[in-house]
Amino acid sequence: MAGDMKYKKVAYYPGCALEGSGHAYNRSTKAVGKELGLDLVEIKNWNCCGAMEVKNIDPKIQTYLSARNLSITEEMGFDTVMAPCNGCYHNLKKAEYDLDHDETSKEVNNRLSSKAGHKTYEAGKVETIHALDWIKKSIGEDGIRERVKNSLQGIKVANYYGCMYTRPRHIFPEKDQGPGSESTSKPHYMDDILAAAGAENVDFPLKTACCGGAHTLSDSDTSTKLVLNILTAAEACGADVVATECPTCHTGLEMHQIRAEKVLGRKTNIKILYFTQLLGMALGLSAKKVGVNENFSDARSLLKEKGLG
Structure with missing residues (x-):
């Protein structure tokens, strides 16, 4: 499987856990990327995706929190963001789906984005991938075998x-x-x-x-x-x-x-x-x-x- 150049350089959303209890995952992900010749550019001024807690209070706000990160990714000129945490990956993907299928989610996102003073994210502008997608698609199994x-x-x-x-x-x-x-x-x-x-x-x-x-x-x-x-x-x-x-x-x-x-x-x-x-x-x-x-x-x-x- 040949590598896809699209995934050689992507925006990086570490999420909260990778700056705390999951620091070893953050460290090893960056080290592997560097060794494989891949480029991760951390999202500027990113925020929590809403994790598992916010959705229990207001799932629409959780959608906005994830959408803000996607908006920053787009403003940085990227069309792909890599989230290595399953929770973050899930929430960014869910925000993408909700903004494309739920009018209330779209309205809340529009209102909060305007109030916060940043560009409103529209579904379809950014692809969210997992760390597994990132390595599998950019390097592939053959590329890994060559580098072992x-x-x-x-x-x-x-x-x-x-x-x-x-x-x-x-x-x-x-x-x-x-x-x-x-x-x-x-x-x-x-x-x-x-x-x-x-x-x-x-x-x-x-x-x-x-x-x-x-x-x-x-x-x-x-x-x-x-x-x-x-x-x-x-x-x-x-x-x-x-x-x-x-x-x-x-x-x-x-x-x-x-x-x-x-x-x-x-x-x-x-x-x-x-x-x-x-x-x-x-x-x-x-x-x-x-x-x-x-x-x-x-x-x-x-x-x-x-x-x-």
């Missing part, structure tokens, strides 16, 4: 996409479009990327199961049980590592892995790494360069054992 310096051979990976990467299906019209497109029922972009880097992907049935991230504070026990299901299933499939592509999912898996042992007496040994960390090390970057030392899940011994320390 330290193969991930010998590492068995359970690729965990989380629930917001594919749901609800109607806000992702580019998916399920036949050969080459991403699937909402059986996503494979992360599998494709890491396989190209040499990893062995296990057949993991819970790749889009919910980790309970939205309920971590309100119902920790439920979140812990959901995460435990994911981790025990990954271990049962023979995986060494769960690869993630969302900071909320990643933090949830790490935190509730610890909590499951302390509260439920259920210990799992599987390690949790961002897919960009695995890819970065395959490209020759050090574990420290991609922020492995920042993870709560300590995978350093495993990585050294596999020749990636």
Whole structure:
């Protein structure tokens, strides 16, 4: 698969989590991009997309918050924005859909944009992509194979996409479009990327199961049980590592892995790494360069054992 020049240089929307608990994802995403010769230009003066909280108060305001980021992207001269967080990616895509299909959302966006003094975003001006789309479409599997310096051979990976990467299906019209497109029922972009880097992907049935991230504070026990299901299933499939592509999912898996042992007496040994960390090390970057030392899940011994320390 040849790379698409359109995605070589894109606007970058890190979102709030990547400046906090997901800093290692931010670090590794930027490091991988640089190593692959891709250019990320961070959106100026970006704001929170509304995350999971604002929609419970007023979903139209959440649409506006995401639309403002799309408006800034357009004003910067970009027609593509990359959001590596599933929540941010989902919210920007949902805002695009709502502004194209819901008159009330459009009216609220027009009114608040005017009041805030910036250009009103109109649907169809900017394409939102995920970090997986960005690498898959700009470099492709062949491009990754050509650049691998330290193969991930010998590492068995359970690729965990989380629930917001594919749901609800109607806000992702580019998916399920036949050969080459991403699937909402059986996503494979992360599998494709890491396989190209040499990893062995296990057949993991819970790749889009919910980790309970939205309920971590309100119902920790439920979140812990959901995460435990994911981790025990990954271990049962023979995986060494769960690869993630969302900071909320990643933090949830790490935190509730610890909590499951302390509260439920259920210990799992599987390690949790961002897919960009695995890819970065395959490209020759050090574990420290991609922020492995920042993870709560300590995978350093495993990585050294596999020749990636």
